[in-house]
Amino acid sequence: MSQWPSIKAKRLLVVLLRLGWEVKRQSGSHKTLSRNGWPDFVFAFHDGDEIGPKMLARIAKHTGLSPDDL
Numbered sequence: 001m002s003q004w005p006s007i008k009a010k011r012l013l014v015v016l017l018r019l020g021w022e023v024k025r026q027s028g029s030h031k032t033l034s035r036n037g038w039p040d041f042v043f044a045f046h047d048g049d050e051i052g053p054k055m056l057a058r059i060a061k062h063t064g065l066s067p068d069d070l
Contacts, residue, residue, distance in 0.1 A: 007050075008048065
């Protein structure tokens with residue numbers, strides 16, 4: 001079983017913002033997030049979208065997210 005759960009996009013965005021990411025700009029549902037020392041990350045999910053374990057693992061590689069942060 002994966003160490004990553006499924007999570008709603010709105011909740012994931014809150015977690016990323018709590019970790020120090022900031023919304024740099026937004027166009028529709030695409031938000032460009034920035035954090036000092038990290039390359040920008042495009043968060044392209046609608047609030048109600050369910051993000052599964054595989055996608056969470058891919059997001060974690062780019063954002064420093066860990067399962068404990070959720």
